[in-house]
Amino acid sequence: MRHLADGELVLYHYHDGDDLETAKRHLASCAECQSRLDAIEEVLRLVVTPSVPERGPGYGSEVWNRIRAELPELNTRQHSWLTVPRWAWAGVVGVLLVVVFLMGRYSSQKQSPNNVAINSNIPTQPRAQQVRERVLLLAVGDHLDRSQMLLVELTHASGTGEIDISSEQQRAIELTDANRLYRTTAQQVGDTSIVTLLDELERVLLQVGHQPGSVTAGELKKIQDSIQSQGILFKVRVVRSNVREQSAQRPRTASSQKKGQII
Amino acid sequence: MEMDDAAAVARVRAGEKDAFRLLVERHSQTIFRLAFRMMQNEQDAEEIVQDTFLRAYRALDGFESRSNFGTWIYRIAVNRCYDLLDQRKTRHEVHSQDQPEADELDLVEQIPAKDPNPERSLLSSEIEVRVRSAMKQLTAGERTAFVLRHFEGRSVEEIARVLNVREGAAKNRVHRAVQKLRQHLQPLRTF
Numbered sequence: 001m002r003h004l005a006d007g008e009l010v011l012y013h014y015h016d017g018d019d020l021e022t023a024k025r026h027l028a029s030c031a032e033c034q035s036r037l038d039a040i041e042e043v044l045r046l047v048v049t050p051s052v053p054e055r056g057p058g059y060g061s062e063v064w065n066r067i068r069a070e071l072p073e074l075n076t077r078q079h080s081w082l083t084v085p086r087w088a089w090a091g092v093v094g095v096l097l098v099v100v101f102l103m104g105r106y107s108s109q110k111q112s113p114n115n116v117a118i119n120s121n122i123p124t125q126p127r128a129q130q131v132r133e134r135v136l137l138l139a140v141g142d143h144l145d146r147s148q149m150l151l152v153e154l155t156h157a158s159g160t161g162e163i164d165i166s167s168e169q170q171r172a173i174e175l176t177d178a179n180r181l182y183r184t185t186a187q188q189v190g191d192t193s194i195v196t197l198l199d200e201l202e203r204v205l206l207q208v209g210h211q212p213g214s215v216t217a218g219e220l221k222k223i224q225d226s227i228q229s230q231g232i233l234f235k236v237r238v239v240r241s242n243v244r245e246q247s248a249q250r251p252r253t254a255s256s257q258k259k260g261q262i263i
Numbered sequence: 264m265e266m267d268d269a270a271a272v273a274r275v276r277a278g279e280k281d282a283f284r285l286l287v288e289r290h291s292q293t294i295f296r297l298a299f300r301m302m303q304n305e306q307d308a309e310e311i312v313q314d315t316f317l318r319a320y321r322a323l324d325g326f327e328s329r330s331n332f333g334t335w336i337y338r339i340a341v342n343r344c345y346d347l348l349d350q351r352k353t354r355h356e357v358h359s360q361d362q363p364e365a366d367e368l369d370l371v372e373q374i375p376a377k378d379p380n381p382e383r384s385l386l387s388s389e390i391e392v393r394v395r396s397a398m399k400q401l402t403a404g405e406r407t408a409f410v411l412r413h414f415e416g417r418s419v420e421e422i423a424r425v426l427n428v429r430e431g432a433a434k435n436r437v438h439r440a441v442q443k444l445r446q447h448l449q450p451l452r453t454f
Contacts, residue, residue: 006436010437011438014413014419016418016419016434025310039445044441046390046448047394047413047444049300052295052296053299055291055292055295059295060291060292063316066281066313067313067316067320071283071317071320074282149342156349156402157432158436194390
């Protein structure tokens with residue numbers, strides 16, 4: 001007679017097991033398993049659902065009033081953009097970045113040494129530079145959000161036997177491609193902190209992307225250790241936070257000069 | 264006739280911002296209840312509610328019309344709670360290197376007695392504090408899975424979907440959470 005494992009007893013308690021009838025029959029005839037189930041249930045009875053503070057019928061309106069001012073306007077033109085599928089959005093952003101990248105190259109080729117000397121006294125950034133920085137910040141912010149989510153999920157993934165990470169692996173591959181594009185653009189813009197982070201992030205994404213769709217617990221642990229040892233999640237959060245701040249400030253400081261940097 | 268969620272979403276997408284109000288009014292209570300159970304803190308729960316709706320509004324393009332808005336926004340809220348718990352856990356772990364254990368049990372004395380029987384009341388308060396303390400020992404993933412299963416009554420399948428993990432992983436998280444809670448609450452069993 002095979003006794004029920006603790007995990008199976010927990011599942012039985014929540015009526016989640018694959019074969020509840022078999023477990024029930026076993027428990028009826030096995031005092032030892034029944035006693036272990038009783039012990040589990042005794043502890044779980046202590047964990048009572050916390051009483052939630054009352055919120056009146058007008059609560060929804062209160063929430064609405066608090067957030068309304070922060071909601072951006074969505075006009076129908078934006079709507080047509082918003083309905084574009086996510087994969088197409090990635091393509092659009094990619095194309096935009098390439099265009100912006102080429103704009104930068106074109107404007108830098110046109111910039112003769114004389115022009116540089118003259119322009120260095122002008123207190124405004126070249127327009128192409130401003131556009132590139134703005135696009136980069138917006139795109140990188142979203143990219144870091146998605147990368148952070150992937151890393152958090154991987155860090156907390158667990159299981160026994162073969163663990164399916166195929167969806168994470170696929171996302172890592174997609175993020176790697178986007179990452180390369182953003183890194184190149186960041187290099188052109190001269191944002192070294194973003195370049196450094198994207199460089200490190202790319203190594204982690206590549207590592208995940210090169211894994212098989214299913215890994216053992218040991219292999220998963222290696223990936224998790226690698227993520228943790230590099231502190232990449234923390235770095236992503238810090239840079240993400242900086243990007244968000246810069247992105248919010250950019251419209252106000254768009255005309256400010258950036259230490260005589262001319263591309 | 265009252266507008267359903269799908270119609271409200273369509274109107275918001277068409278540029279009618281105020282149509283989002285109906286969605287906020289309809290789902291705020293559910294999100295607050297979930298957030299409070301997850302965070303065990305009223306202030307955090309309020310923050311999660313606001314943040315969830317703001318994110319949902321901004322991400323409405325990612326919402327598929329054939330999906331259920333309630334399920335979608337619930338998922339956003341769970342993920343926000345998860346992230347916040349994860350951040351707190353990381354900070355707490357760093358912080359606790361200096362202060363190994365917070366003196367949470369001292370809180371027992373601060374909880375007002377509701378029961379006329381002082382001994383029973385004190386015991387009940389101690390259990391409550393120990394349970395809260397035990398919950399804090401769980402990782403963000405374990406706590407999320409446990410709250411969804413134990414307090415919210417969600418099935419393992421739903422938990423797996425919300426957390427974007429396999430069902431086996433969701434079961435494991437619930438199991439690990441129960442194991443840890445048992446370790447921390449075992450001394451109270453005899454009461």
